Amino acid sequence: xxxxxxxxxxxxxxxxxxxxxxxxxxxxxxxxxxxxxxxxxxxxxxxxxxxxxxxxxxxxxxxxxxxxxxxxxxxxxxxxxxxxxxxxxxxxxxxxxxxxxxxxxxxxxxxxxxxxxxxxxxxxxxxxxxxxxxxxxxxxxxxxxxxxxxxxxxxxxxxxxxxxxxxxxxxxxxxxxxxxxxxxxxxxxxxxxxxxxxxxxxxxxxxxxxxxxxxxxxxxxxxxxxxxxxxxxxxxxxxxxxxxxxxxxxxxxxxxxxxxxxxxxxxxxxxxxxxxxxxxxxxxxxxxxxxxxxxxxxxxxxxxxxxxxxxxxxxxxxxxxxxxxxxxxxxxxxxxxxxxxxxxxxxxxxxxxxxxxxxxxxxxxxxxxxxxxxxxxxxxxxxxxxxxxxxxxxxxxxxxxxxxxxxxxxxxxxxxxxxxxxxxxxxxxxxxxxxxxxxxxxxxxxxxxxxxxxxxxxxxxxxxxxxxxxxxxxxxxxxxxxxxxxxxxxxxxxxxxxxxxxxxxxxxxxxxxxxxxxxxxxxxxxxxxxx
Amino acid sequence: xxxxxxxxxxxxxxxxxxxxxxxxxxxxxxxxxxxxxxxxxxxxxxxxxxxxxxxxxxxxxxxxxxxxxxxxxxxxxxxxxxxxxxxxxxxxxxxxxxxxxxxxxxxxxxxxxxxxxxxxxxxxxxxxxxxxxxxxxxxxxxxxxxxxxxxxxxxxxxxxxxxxxxxxxxxxxxxxxxxxxxxxxxxxxxxxxxxx
Numbered sequence: 001x002x003x004x005x006x007x008x009x010x011x012x013x014x015x016x017x018x019x020x021x022x023x024x025x026x027x028x029x030x031x032x033x034x035x036x037x038x039x040x041x042x043x044x045x046x047x048x049x050x051x052x053x054x055x056x057x058x059x060x061x062x063x064x065x066x067x068x069x070x071x072x073x074x075x076x077x078x079x080x081x082x083x084x085x086x087x088x089x090x091x092x093x094x095x096x097x098x099x100x101x102x103x104x105x106x107x108x109x110x111x112x113x114x115x116x117x118x119x120x121x122x123x124x125x126x127x128x129x130x131x132x133x134x135x136x137x138x139x140x141x142x143x144x145x146x147x148x149x150x151x152x153x154x155x156x157x158x159x160x161x162x163x164x165x166x167x168x169x170x171x172x173x174x175x176x177x178x179x180x181x182x183x184x185x186x187x188x189x190x191x192x193x194x195x196x197x198x199x200x201x202x203x204x205x206x207x208x209x210x211x212x213x214x215x216x217x218x219x220x221x222x223x224x225x226x227x228x229x230x231x232x233x234x235x236x237x238x239x240x241x242x243x244x245x246x247x248x249x250x251x252x253x254x255x256x257x258x259x260x261x262x263x264x265x266x267x268x269x270x271x272x273x274x275x276x277x278x279x280x281x282x283x284x285x286x287x288x289x290x291x292x293x294x295x296x297x298x299x300x301x302x303x304x305x306x307x308x309x310x311x312x313x314x315x316x317x318x319x320x321x322x323x324x325x326x327x328x329x330x331x332x333x334x335x336x337x338x339x340x341x342x343x344x345x346x347x348x349x350x351x352x353x354x355x356x357x358x359x360x361x362x363x364x365x366x367x368x369x370x371x372x373x374x375x376x377x378x379x380x381x382x383x384x385x386x387x388x389x390x391x392x393x394x395x396x397x398x399x400x401x402x403x404x405x406x407x408x409x410x411x412x413x414x415x416x417x418x419x420x421x422x423x424x425x426x427x428x429x430x431x432x433x434x435x436x437x438x439x440x441x442x443x444x445x446x447x448x449x450x451x452x453x454x455x456x457x458x459x460x461x462x463x464x465x466x467x468x469x470x471x472x473x474x475x476x477x478x479x480x481x482x483x484x485x486x487x488x489x490x491x492x493x494x495x496x497x498x499x500x501x502x503x504x505x506x507x508x509x510x511x512x513x514x515x516x517x518x519x520x521x522x523x524x525x526x527x528x529x530x531x
Numbered sequence: 532x533x534x535x536x537x538x539x540x541x542x543x544x545x546x547x548x549x550x551x552x553x554x555x556x557x558x559x560x561x562x563x564x565x566x567x568x569x570x571x572x573x574x575x576x577x578x579x580x581x582x583x584x585x586x587x588x589x590x591x592x593x594x595x596x597x598x599x600x601x602x603x604x605x606x607x608x609x610x611x612x613x614x615x616x617x618x619x620x621x622x623x624x625x626x627x628x629x630x631x632x633x634x635x636x637x638x639x640x641x642x643x644x645x646x647x648x649x650x651x652x653x654x655x656x657x658x659x660x661x662x663x664x665x666x667x668x669x670x671x672x673x674x675x676x677x678x679x680x681x682x683x684x685x686x687x688x689x690x691x692x693x694x695x696x697x698x699x700x701x702x703x704x705x706x707x708x709x710x711x712x713x714x715x716x717x718x719x720x721x722x723x724x725x726x727x
Binding site for chain 2: 004006009010012013014015016017019020021022023024026027029031032033035036039040
């Protein structure tokens with residue numbers, strides 16, 4: 001036998017390897033099945049279905065959510081800009097278009113009211129004066145101030161107004177436009193006499209002018225014959241320009257027009273009409289079309305305006321939006337001792353916040369979380385775990401071997417209580433830091449202990465469904481941004497760190513969690529107060 | 532019993548869906564084959580089972596990589612593919628425990644088993660040859676299996692085991708020498724006993 005050559009040994013070995021069938025009865029499916037359950041579960045073993053979502057799924061999902069959010073934010077901002085632009089366009093609508101529709105007094109009303117509504121709505125929302133269109137707002141404001149100062153002119157104006165009332169025919173479309181133009185700035189000026197009296201300002205100007213010229217129509221309007229109710233004229237002192245000759249008034253008109261454009265107060269004789277051939281593109285009065293020297297009007301219409309234009313004391317509206325509720329979700333990574341973990345945990349829940357001051361709020365909520373982690377063995381298992389392991393080893397009459405690694409998963413409810421400080425804010429976005437304590441209520445713990453033992457069972461699974469509460473056992477730190485995406489709705493992205501202050505679970509592990517939370521929040525109006 | 536390509540394809544499809552029933556059926560079909568391969572690489576029966584289970588786990592995890600459409604005889608192709616997984620698992624297991632197993636010589640127990648062999652060369656069964664291979668130290672046994680049975684080159688062995696080509700050749704030489712000794716002892720006993 002010692003003479004066996006290498007080739008012969010190799011040949012015999014190959015033949016034996018090909019032909020020999022060792023006893024396979026020791027191989028059992030149940031053992032492999034247990035291993036497969038651990039490593040290839042048919043369904044997430046614990047918790048909700050997100051439990052085992054691959055991190056490669058989370059990434060695109062987050063990108064998608066961020067993209068959709070950005071799209072909405074962008075659209076909202078765009079639509080707001082569009083609305084603002086549309087308002088501006090409405091204010092500067094040329095008279096020519098309106099001039100084609102004589103006697104559309106309803107348009108006057110609608111425009112005035114709708115403008116007023118729009119503005120008041122804007123005021124309600126922001127409680128501050130919105131940006132006024134360049135020039136016009138200021139001119140109207142200043143114009144009103146100028147008008148209100150010399151009280152001596154009232155009589156003249158009243159007389160002229162009475163006269164005008166008689167002679168006024170149906171409302172001209174030129175007025176309509178002019179009214180619309182001036183309505184908003186006047187009402188914006190707030191607290192002034194002819195605030196919300198759009199026609200008053202305009203008509204006063206008409207009265208104050210000896211002669212007004214419509215550039216577009218090329219018709220001359222006689223100021224003395226222009227219609228104006230007395231009530232509208234009241235308080236509008238343009239008498240210094242009344243009765244002046246045409247040329248002087250025209251100069252005054254120019255002054256007003258240019259003032260209007262430049263946003264400065266008119267010097268005298270605010271007319272609101274333009275001089276023929278000046279080429280300044282302000283809205284103008286249009287005649288009725290019946291003749292060059294007369295503006296025809298409608299008494300009833302003007303009375304309506306008079307009724308509408310009763311000055312209403314301005315009140316700012318303060319909305320109480322201290323409370324917010326939200327829906328939050330996000331992945332996290334749990335580290336229980338420095339071993340890389342390939343499973344991402346999940347958090348899903350609702351949040352509630354209350355602003356104590358403008359910048360400081362207290363926040364809480366309830367989250368359902370799955371946490372997956374790996375931990376190095378502690379040489380020997382904790383007493384509780386040892387008893388579990390020993391139970392598993394009882395049938396082998398062997399002592400529990402030292403644990404090499406622990407693979408764990410935990411299902412828990414989390415109750416954070418944090419203080420949030422908004423340290424910066426731009427138009428729609430707040431930047432904040434958040435800190436506080438969280439309580440963990442562990443519902444279920446699953447551990448797979450891997451033993452450093454050859455020839456014995458390599459792993460042991462422990463499942464414990466006894467609830468364990470850890471009140472304020474975790475420091476909760478986060479920062480992030482919150483951006484408005486709609487009326488009362490906002491989107492929030494918030495990276496967070498949850499650092500345990502005590503050991504937790506059967507294995508007495510410190511579960512550090514790092515992740516980020518995405519949330520949609522709604523801030524209802526709790527109350528409205530007028531001031 | 533698995534009959535035909537269609538059946539085995541269905542099982543493979545089921546395994547891809549992580550279907551336990553399909554996995555079980557395929558396991559029953561392949562476990563003997565797996566045992567046959569892994570048995571040569573480990574002396575300890577429990578470790579053999581562990582490697583087999585590990586091999587099956589890898590097999591089921593990666594079965595989506597197996598393309599049955601490229602093969603005429605799917606079961607043979609599947610076995611070939613599975614064999615590679617098993618051999619690699621054996622190598623991995625060896626490497627994982629190499630710090631402990633390197634340099635391990637024939638144990639006293641091994642010597643005793645060799646001394647108490649009862650069959651001669653003429654009646655030396657395949658079982659005894661395989662058992663003799665299993666009695667080799669892990670380093671020698673692994674190199675011997677890979678070179679002689681699996682047909683790997685020394686370069687490949689060196690690469691897989693993380694040893695030099697020279698070490699691989701040396702281990703193979705010593706493996707053969709030890710195997711010869713073991714088999715000789717068996718036949719010597721046979722020669723001694725036979726006259727009685």
